[in-house]
Amino acid sequence: MSLLTNVMDHSLDEGYAEAAARKRAEGAAGMPRTVRARLGLAAGLVLAALVVTVGAAQARIAAPTVAKERQELIDRIQRETAAADKLEGKVDKLRDDVSARQRAALRQDGGGDAADLVGILSGAVAVHGPGVKLVVDDAKEATTGGEGNPRETSGFSDTGRVRDRDMQRVVNGLWESGAEAIAINGQRLTALSAIRAAGDAILVDNRPLVPPYTVLAVGDGQRLSTRFQNSADGLYLHALQENYGIRTGISTESDLRLPAAPSVIVRTAQPSTEKGTS
The missing domain is CATH 3.30.70.1880 (Protein of unknown function DUF881)
Incomplete structure (x- = not known):
């Protein structure tokens, strides 16, 4: 009876029981190292793909904004350039008007030729x-x-x-x-x-x-x-x-x-009102 009882209670050999226990322990601790490495690599690749995908999506979202800002900057530069050209043209017209008035005033006093000569030598007029x-x-x-x-x-x-x-x-x-x-x-x-x-x-x-x-x-x-x-x-x-x-x-x-000089500014000299003596 004791033999039958022992066989019934210990039907699995102790070596099999030890192997089964070891497998359960490995299962509890994790997979084999090579399998874990492969899974880690796969996870890394998936993460990298996710990052690239998110970055591309963000770039597509930001692209219209960047293009809009760039176009706004180009438009602003063109507007400012046009405004500067317009002001420069206005300055040229005013300078020509001032020169014409100066020559007219000097002609009334008999100094028209001298005014033209002074304008040439000073660079104030185109030649x-x-x-x-x-x-x-x-x-x-x-x-x-x-x-x-x-x-x-x-x-x-x-x-x-x-x-x-x-x-x-x-x-x-x-x-x-x-x-x-x-x-x-x-x-x-x-x-x-x-x-x-x-x-x-x-x-x-x-x-x-x-x-x-x-x-x-x-x-x-x-x-x-x-x-x-x-x-x-x-x-x-x-x-x-x-x-x-x-x-x-x-x-x-x-x-x-x-061309005429862009600007000829006299800061110190004043016209003389004294007349020479002969």
Whole structure:
């Protein structure tokens, strides 16, 4: 009886019971490591896909807003540009009106020709006539710095770039050679004009210019060209061409048109009421 009772109570071998217990323990603790790794990778991929999907959805939602803001900015720039152009046109009309009134007043006093001459020499009026066209450009392989045969001038190392001091000498040389009116890249020069540098840029009356620099000078074309090229400043420009590769070209023109200066403001001078004695 005891044997039958033992068989009934312990029908499963102890080794099977141990294996079953181990499997239950593994099931409770989790899946095998490889299976868990695969499931983790799958979960990561699903999460990444979800993030990309959400990002794409947000981008599609935000795209119209960004496009609208961009278009509004473009429209605003166009409106402001149109307003500035309109104001500039109004200023030009007022300047022409003032000049006409000045000439009319001076003609009544017998000084009409003097007013025209003053307007030309001061740059207050547009002019045209024969003269020379001088083009000055950087060397083909110009750089903003570096070593190798630099030209040192007051702290500047020139490696083939045209400097503000170069343009100053060119303009002064043209004035001394007989130029009656000068403009650089359409910027009319006056007695108050300044040619400066801002980094590697050249400024004329605080307006940046980009190469090539086209200098138009009204005067006796052939005489002006010859005198300039034979002057110290003309020879200086030729030396820049020979030694540093700066490109230059000069030609005589039958008719050059120079615009008026943007503004000629006199802050100190006053007209004299005294008459000279003879």
